[in-house]
Amino acid sequence: MDYEWIDGGVTAPQGFTASGIHCGIRKNRNKKDLALIMSDIPAFAAAVFTQNKVIGAPCIVTKRHLKDGMARAIICNSGIANTCAADGIEKAEAMCRLTADTLGILPDDVLVASTGVIGPSIDLRPIEKGMPKLAAALSKNGHSDAAHAIMTTDTVKKEFALKFELGGKICTLGAIAKGSGMIAPNMATMLCFVTTDAAINSSLLSEALAEVVSDTFNMVSVDRDTSTNDMVIVLANGAVGSSINCNKNDDYAKFVEALRALCIKICRALAADGEGATKLLECRVTGAKTKEDAMLAAKAVINSSLLKAAMFGADANWGRVLCALGYSDADLDVGGVAVSFLSAAGCVKVCQNGAGINFDERLAKAVLTQKEITISVTLQDGDESATAWGCDLTYDYVKINGDYRS
Amino acid sequence: MDYEWIDGGVTAPQGFTASGIHCGIRKNRNKKDLALIMSDIPAFAAAVFTQNKVIGAPCIVTKRHLKDGMARAIICNSGIANTCAADGIEKAEAMCRLTADTLGILPDDVLVASTGVIGPSIDLRPIEKGMPKLAAALSKNGHSDAAHAIMTTDTVKKEFALKFELGGKICTLGAIAKGSGMIAPNMATMLCFVTTDAAINSSLLSEALAEVVSDTFNMVSVDRDTSTNDMVIVLANGAVGSSINCNKNDDYAKFVEALRALCIKICRALAADGEGATKLLECRVTGAKTKEDAMLAAKAVINSSLLKAAMFGADANWGRVLCALGYSDADLDVGGVAVSFLSAAGCVKVCQNGAGINFDERLAKAVLTQKEITISVTLQDGDESATAWGCDLTYDYVKINGDYRS
Numbered sequence: 001m002d003y004e005w006i007d008g009g010v011t012a013p014q015g016f017t018a019s020g021i022h023c024g025i026r027k028n029r030n031k032k033d034l035a036l037i038m039s040d041i042p043a044f045a046a047a048v049f050t051q052n053k054v055i056g057a058p059c060i061v062t063k064r065h066l067k068d069g070m071a072r073a074i075i076c077n078s079g080i081a082n083t084c085a086a087d088g089i090e091k092a093e094a095m096c097r098l099t100a101d102t103l104g105i106l107p108d109d110v111l112v113a114s115t116g117v118i119g120p121s122i123d124l125r126p127i128e129k130g131m132p133k134l135a136a137a138l139s140k141n142g143h144s145d146a147a148h149a150i151m152t153t154d155t156v157k158k159e160f161a162l163k164f165e166l167g168g169k170i171c172t173l174g175a176i177a178k179g180s181g182m183i184a185p186n187m188a189t190m191l192c193f194v195t196t197d198a199a200i201n202s203s204l205l206s207e208a209l210a211e212v213v214s215d216t217f218n219m220v221s222v223d224r225d226t227s228t229n230d231m232v233i234v235l236a237n238g239a240v241g242s243s244i245n246c247n248k249n250d251d252y253a254k255f256v257e258a259l260r261a262l263c264i265k266i267c268r269a270l271a272a273d274g275e276g277a278t279k280l281l282e283c284r285v286t287g288a289k290t291k292e293d294a295m296l297a298a299k300a301v302i303n304s305s306l307l308k309a310a311m312f313g314a315d316a317n318w319g320r321v322l323c324a325l326g327y328s329d330a331d332l333d334v335g336g337v338a339v340s341f342l343s344a345a346g347c348v349k350v351c352q353n354g355a356g357i358n359f360d361e362r363l364a365k366a367v368l369t370q371k372e373i374t375i376s377v378t379l380q381d382g383d384e385s386a387t388a389w390g391c392d393l394t395y396d397y398v399k400i401n402g403d404y405r406s
Numbered sequence: 407m408d409y410e411w412i413d414g415g416v417t418a419p420q421g422f423t424a425s426g427i428h429c430g431i432r433k434n435r436n437k438k439d440l441a442l443i444m445s446d447i448p449a450f451a452a453a454v455f456t457q458n459k460v461i462g463a464p465c466i467v468t469k470r471h472l473k474d475g476m477a478r479a480i481i482c483n484s485g486i487a488n489t490c491a492a493d494g495i496e497k498a499e500a501m502c503r504l505t506a507d508t509l510g511i512l513p514d515d516v517l518v519a520s521t522g523v524i525g526p527s528i529d530l531r532p533i534e535k536g537m538p539k540l541a542a543a544l545s546k547n548g549h550s551d552a553a554h555a556i557m558t559t560d561t562v563k564k565e566f567a568l569k570f571e572l573g574g575k576i577c578t579l580g581a582i583a584k585g586s587g588m589i590a591p592n593m594a595t596m597l598c599f600v601t602t603d604a605a606i607n608s609s610l611l612s613e614a615l616a617e618v619v620s621d622t623f624n625m626v627s628v629d630r631d632t633s634t635n636d637m638v639i640v641l642a643n644g645a646v647g648s649s650i651n652c653n654k655n656d657d658y659a660k661f662v663e664a665l666r667a668l669c670i671k672i673c674r675a676l677a678a679d680g681e682g683a684t685k686l687l688e689c690r691v692t693g694a695k696t697k698e699d700a701m702l703a704a705k706a707v708i709n710s711s712l713l714k715a716a717m718f719g720a721d722a723n724w725g726r727v728l729c730a731l732g733y734s735d736a737d738l739d740v741g742g743v744a745v746s747f748l749s750a751a752g753c754v755k756v757c758q759n760g761a762g763i764n765f766d767e768r769l770a771k772a773v774l775t776q777k778e779i780t781i782s783v784t785l786q787d788g789d790e791s792a793t794a795w796g797c798d799l800t801y802d803y804v805k806i807n808g809d810y811r812s
Contacts, residue, residue, distance in 0.1 A: 054732030054740045054760070084728050086761045118725025119762035181712060223711040224630075225726075226733040305629040305711070306587060306807050313808025319524025320631075322490055326460030327632040334460045354460075355492045356525035395801045401712050402719025 001164065001257050005265075009143035009159030012174040013197035015040040015239030019137035020149030023130025025079040025116075025123065032149035034127060035176075036134050036142075037074040037193055038103065043237035044199075045071035045111070046206035048213050050230035054118075056081055057088025059231055061096065062111045069202030072109040074193050074233060075099040076150050077127065078178070082114040083228045085121040098128055102135045113191050113231050115152055115178060147176040150191055153400055154180045158269045164258045167251050169242040171198040173258055177266045181222060181275035181401060192217070192232040192266060198255060199238030204248075208256045209234055216263035219295065219388040221303050222274035223397070234259075271389035272372070276396030280372045281311055283388045287379035293330040294379075294386035300328030301375055301388070308393035311373060316341060316364035318350040321375060336380030343370035407570065407663050411671075415549035415565030418580035419603035421446040421645030425543035426555030429536025431485040431522075431529065438555035440533060441582075442540050442548075443480040443599055444509065449643035450605075451477040451517070452612035454619050456636035460524075462487055463494025465637055467502065468517045475608030478515040480599050480639060481505040482556050483533065484584070488520040489634045491527040504534055508541045519597050519637050521558055521584060553582040556597055559806055560586045564675045570664045573657050575648040577604040579664055583672045587628060587681035587807060598623070598638040598672060604661060605644030610654075614662045615640055622669035625701065625794040628680035629803070630709050640665075677795035678778070682802030686778045687717055689794045693785035699736040700785075700792035706734030707781055707794070714799035717779060722747060722770035724756040727781060742786030749776035 011018050018037045025033040045066055049059045065071065075095055082088050096110040103110075114122065137145070147157040161174035179190025200208070213232060244251045272280035283301040288294035301307060307320040318339045326334055339351040345366040350359050367373070417424050424443045431439040451472055455465045471477065481501055488494050502516040509516075520528065543551070553563040567580035585596025606614070619638060650657045678686035689707040694700035707713060713726040724745045732740055745757040751772040756765050773779070 052729065052732040053738070054728045081725070084725060084757070084761050117723075118729060119757075225710055225712045225729060228725075228729050228732060304631055305803075306631045309804050309807030310809075312804060315809050317523075319487070319490060322460045323458065323524060323631060323634050326458040326634060332459070351490070351525075355490050393804055393807075395804050397711075398715050398718060398799055398801050398804065401715030401799075403716075403721050 001254055003162045003164035003258055003261060006161050006163055008161045008174060009147055010037055010174045010176045010193060010195050011140050011143040012161035013172040013195045015197055015237045016195045017138040017140060017142060018146040019134050019139065019142035020145030021130055021134050021137060024126030025077050032145060033077055033079050034130055034134055035076045035146040035149035036138060037146060037195065038138050039072050039235055039237040041237050041239065042070050042072060043235040044069060044202040044205050045233065045235050046202055046209045047231060047233040048209060050227055052226050052228045054084065054228045056083035056114060056229035057092040058082055058112045058114045059229060060089060061092040062113065062231065065096065065108050065111055070109065071111050071235060072105045073099055073103060074111045074113065076113040076191065078150050078152050079116040080114060080120055080122040081116045081118045081229050082122045083118045085119065087121055091122050091124060094124055095127060098131050102131045111233055115150065115191055115229055118228060150176065150178040152178060152180065153275050154178050154273055156273050158266060160262060160265045162258060162262055164254065166198055166254055167242040169240050171196060171240050171242055173262050175262055175266055177270060179270045180273055190227055190230055190270065194234040196236045197238065197240040198236055199241065199243040200236045200255060204244060204252065205234055205236055208259055211256055212260045212263050215386065216260060216267050219299065219386065220267045220271050221299060221390050222271065224303050267389050271391050274391035275400045276394040277391030278394055279311055279392045281375065281390045281392065283375045283377065285377045285379065286385040287381060288384040289331055289382040291384045291386065293332060294384045296328050296330035297325055297332060297377060298386045298388035300324045301377065302390035305393055311368065312392035312394050314365055314368035316350055316368060321377065322351065325377065332379050332381055338378040340376040341367050342374040342376055343367045343372060345370050407660055409568045409570035409664055409667060412567050412569055414567045414580060415553055416443055416580045416582045416599060416601050417546050417549040418567030419578040419601045421603055421643045422601045423544040423546060423548060424552040425540050425545065425548035426551030427536055427540050427543060430532030431483050438551060439483055439485050440536055440540055441482045441552040441555035442544060443552060443601065444544050445478055445641055445643040447643050447645065448476050448478055449641040450475060450608040450611050451639065451641050452608055452615045453637060453639040454615060456633055458632050458634045460490065460634045462489035462520060462635035463498040464488055464518045464520045465635060466495060467498040468519065468637065471502065471514050471517055476515065477517050477641060478511045479505055479509060480517045480519065482519040482597065484556050484558050485522040486520060486526055486528045487522045487524045487635050488528045489524045491525065493527055497528050497530060500530055501533060504537050508537045517639055521556065521597055521635055524634060556582065556584040558584060558586065559681050560584050560679055562679050564672060566668060566671045568664060568668055570660065572604055572660055573648040575646050577602060577646050577648055579668050581668055581672055583676060585676045586679055596633060596636055596676065600640040602642045603644065603646040604642055605649040606642045606661060610650060610658065611640055611642055614665055617662055618666045618669050621792065622666060622673050625704065625792065626673045626677050627705065627709050627796050628677065673795050677797050680797035681806045682800040683797030684800055685717055685798045687781065687796045687798065689781045689783065691783045691785065692791040693787060694790040695737055695788040697790045697792065699738060700790045702734050702736035703731055703738060703783060704792045704794035706730040707783065708796035711799055717774065718798035718800050720771055720774035722756055722774060727783065728757065731783065738785050738787055744784040746782040747773050748780040748782055749773045749778060751776050
């Protein structure tokens with residue numbers, strides 16, 4: 001299937017506007033802290049949420065408001081997670097009400113998300129005060145401000161959009177996301193808001209999202225810490241007029257493929273911007289017995305602190321890869337493992353049949369000093385494969401999280 | 407039960423000698439790399455091993471030699487793990503043979519362990535050359551040299567001994583251990599060699615060891631990376647003449663209690679000397695529904711990179727504790743969680759009923775700048791409890807593992 005990357009992020013699809021402002025939740029006046037995404041017309045909506053038992057109040061409220069499968073707007077603040085606060089639900093509902101009142105829509109059509117420090121009660125005053133300005137700023141050009149406003153320790157904004165053909169029409173998918181630390185999504189992810197002008201009903205949209213999330217967001221890990229506020233929302237307003245039937249036809253498959261491409265792009269951006277990261281790591285496992293074995297193996301490698309630190313140091317310490325495969329829950333024959341490191345600088349094979357082989361240390365160093373590194377693991381157990389994304393472990397990860405609350 | 411900490415490590419019990427030398431496996435002449443522990447008379451022996459599917463050749467050979475439940479000597483090198491090398495088993499058997507020939511005992515009575523880089527084939531020449539010197543150095547004073555010789559990235563040697571009364575006689579337990587990174591023992595641990603002059607047959611010794619390991623070594627984690635060469639060996643030579651009957655009588659309970667005290671001491675030393683660590687972290691979970699829930703919860707907290715970095719920065723970010731409890735596999739009511747931080751400087755309660763409470767930030771800082779910190783988690787789900795040990799995540803962890811092989 002053909003698709004093309006375009007600018008415009010979350011407002012690239014027809015019928016969506018967005019905005020982002022500094023309202024005062026954060027002390028730093030240069031950091032936007034409140035984002036709004038709005039569909040001109042009612043949109044089908046689907047979402048996945050964190051599986052953490054400690055779940056943010058915004059997740060609970062958004063789940064409630066999604067019961068009818070429809071939504072108009074997403075309000076999101078950064079700075080405070082609104083999690084583990086006694087008045088969390090009440091405050092999250094109030095954020096929806098404030099947004100709805102200002103936009104002249106129903107509170108039930110507003111979805112809410114928050115990201116930041118767990119614990120403190122969120123102060124609604126800056127949000128209330130900033131809402132008129134936020135609503136007035138809604139525009140086709142507001143996508144970048146919205147992307148900035150949801151960032152926490154992210155060092156780069158994450159927004160992407162792509163267009164593709166669907167049922168004879170050109171459809172667009174757009175997204176903004178945040179996430180840098182506390183990333184080990186489990187059936188959901190950090191925050192990601194996807195918009196599309198394709199017409200796809202909410203139950204089919206839910207199915208498409210679940211299908212894509214399992215091998216995209218759920219295969220990213222920065223630090224194995226599953227967030228309490230993870231959320232991926234997709235809004236499909238059908239503004240382009242295309243319609244995907246309720247049965248899983250070719251159009252549905254195309255939509256899923258486009259959504260998958262978008263989500264993989266976001267996953268790579270999230271992993272590359274992992275807290276303190278200097279390198280994007282990708283682990284590709286092939287030849288696994290089952291899909292689950294492939295996923296478990298790829299995740300174990302990407303999660304190994306020892307391997308992550310070795311990649312930071314550009315040290316071809318493949319024993320760390322073998323060790324991680326060995327303690328993963330994957331069913332695999334360690335005697336059949338081959339490992340190669342790949343990057344823009346080349347490819348170096350370091351292990352075959354579970355044992356080390358002579359390799360060119362100079363080439364290995366060149367391969368591992370690149371910004372994007374693939375750890376290729378070939379098993380001899382079957383035909384299944386999986387890919388996981390992560391990043392290296394650096395001094396800066398420790399620095400950032402040594403004093404996160406200040 | 408009374409017991410007393412004494413000096414002498416692994417040679418504190420009667421009938422044991424030890425030695426440690428630099429034989430040349432490592433380039434650095436100032437770092438000892440070969441250790442030997444010897445019992446004057448045949449000893450009952452028991453061991454537990456790593457559950458990593460990638461298992462070091464020395465583990466396989468030691469398991470073979472333990473089939474008769476008896477042993478005389480332990481030979482251990484540092485520098486090379488003898489894992490994932492094609493000739494590993496052969497070399498591990500050769501190490502036992504070289505040791506046996508020099509000591510005039512049977513190869514089957516020698517247990518072997520290795521620790522260091524995974525992958526490279528081990529060179530037997532320095533071991534063969536050094537063996538006469540190593541055997542000649544065996545003495546009651548050699549415990550410290552042996553403890554040094556098994557160290558890798560450890561910054562302090564780990565050796566302990568305690569004496570206690572058993573069946574009217576004074577028995578002694580001694581131990582040396584190594585471990586700093588790649589520590590997340592699973593049914594076994596890094597390397598730990600325990601000696602005792604108590605008389606306890608190998609099947610009862612195995613039972614005692616398994617009982618103790620599950621809530622000592624298996625509750626330590628530095629980086630969630632389970633080593634390929636983990637091994638705990640206990641040698642009981644009965645030199646003191648005490649005998650523990652085959653049924654689980656009071657003497658058995660006493661022995662288990664003494665062994666547990668020794669193992670907890672070692673666990674704390676291992677965690678405190680975790681790679682790059684500046685602080686020992688202990689997580690005590692009480693009020694859990696089941697013992698397993700308590701263990702899962704304590705482990706999740708100790709393993710959280712975000713919490714570990716926060717502890718390094720003395721940041722009372724209790725949201726990290728709640729988050730880790732939430733994604734742990736423990737069955738717990740998050741609404742009933744209370745969290746306190748304790749240390750030599752005092753105790754500060756930061757969370758109650760799953761929500762934050764006002765606390766004295768100045769006191770929290772004072773508590774968290776100590777060297778040993780306890781994270782106390784109180785649940786309202788039952789009566790079970792567990793303790794896990796770990797350490798903070800620091801710049802130096804990254805530094806050490808950025809270039810481990812050189």
